[in-house]
Amino acid sequence: MDDQITLTQFIIEQQRGLPGASGTFTLLLNNIATACKQISHRVNRGALIGVLGSAGTENVQGEVQKKLDIITHEIMVKALDWSGHLGGMASEEIDAPIKIPKQYPKGKYLVLFDPLDGSSNIDINLTVGTIFSVLRCREGVEPETEDFLRRGSEQVCAGFVLYGPSTMLVLTTGNGVNGFTLDPDIGEFILTHHNMRIPEETSEFAINMSNQRFWEPPVKRYVEECLAGEDGPRGKNFNMRWIASLVADVYRILTRGGVYLYPYDLRDPNRAGRLRLLYEANPMAFIIEQAGGACSTGTERMLDIKPQDIHQRIPLIFGSKKEVERIVGYYQQSSND
């Protein structure tokens, strides 16, 4: 169709007129989109090309890696490191930040990514995704780990790609949230979901109920009230969904509202949460806020957290604004008691 807008056209249009825009950001996003098209192709071929199953290795966080965790990490690095737009990268799958090879110029951005989110779902053919976050950095200087430890509010861009029935890219550059669907016939992401907004109220929650006995009182209270339905204090029935792919749960909430909780729990009291601050919570928090929702740890706004460690974990609560405010209120009441 003549009126279709591609991802590249959309970014160029957004960048036009911005002071100091040199085109490198557009090229960077194009490289990320290209990497995600390659990943989409691999995920889609699945067993036909032998990419499913475990790799038999562990990542830096002690999690067993799937073959696709490693393949997708390598695709991202290869698509990005030569381009001259980046000062460095950090991946959920690798211990330390990834340096740009010496022969290539160093650019003004840092990219942080979870190359394959929801990878426990890959062998059962459910939706998985790639999450990315872009920060500015000092140009021409080799970044230190400290350069990556920046508050989520400093992100210049965040996005994720869903490898589901359609492959979709969801993006914010701080000016709302837009969704693009990959048209496999022409190999382009096309703008299909303009200015995505999360409804303020909801009747749907997402939490891994198997951890219920380990939750803290505010989360127990919130979920109990939802489960009590029409007869309880909320006076209405709630539905529950848990896909165990953050990308898919975020996309559902962007589309029809809802709230997602992966709170601190007492299974391993030393572990701050399940999700990673830099590769998962921060990019999603930026997207959720830009779509009119809210994102919190339960006690602090996610985008205000000063990271302490590149692989730091964090409690994550996000979604429809009023619902998140209610849960934060329960945390406040519980700390006052």
Ligand SMILES: O=P(O)(O)OC[C@H]1O[C@](O)(COP(=O)(O)O)[C@@H](O)[C@@H]1O
């Ligand atoms: O199996 P659990 O504990 O419900 O965890 C599910 C969560 O873990 C994650 O899969 C973590 O992502 P990775 O697959 O990148 O490790 C989230 O996407 C998801 O919300």
Ligand SMILES: [Mg+2]
């Ligand atoms: Mg993940």
Ligand SMILES: [Mg+2]
């Ligand atoms: Mg992952």
